[in-house]
Amino acid sequence: QVQLVESGGGLVQAGGSLRLSCAASGRTFSNFGMGWFRQTPEKRRELVAAINYKGSTTYYTDSVKGRFTISRDNARNTVYLQMNSLKPEDTAVYYCAGSHDGLGLKTTYDYWGQGTQVTVSS
DSSP, rough: OOOOEEEOOOEEEETOEEEEEEEOOTTGGGEEEEEEEOOOOOOOOOOEEOOOSSSSOOOEEEETTTTTTEEEETTEEEEEEESOOGGGGOOOEEEEEEEEEESSSSSOOOOEEEEEEEEEEE
């Protein structure tokens, strides 16, 4: 069993930055593909960014390319999402997720965190 705990959300002005962290418990984190999703009441959950098990391959949805960066530190069992040049439309609950498919990016995710709110004011 793997538990994921997000942190780093909050309120920021447009153009600002936030860094989300996701700490994982369990000894198999380094084998997992990891992703960050977001969801608003109006939209279904979408995959924002993903990274393979060793950090060599990443995926970003078009709307965040060039602004967000996903990374991981397997020694610390942590995955990060650096968010720069934030826009009001980035406002959402952000979820960390882990997949047994270590190579997959747009794949099935098996474990989920509780979510952290990101609010970007205009």
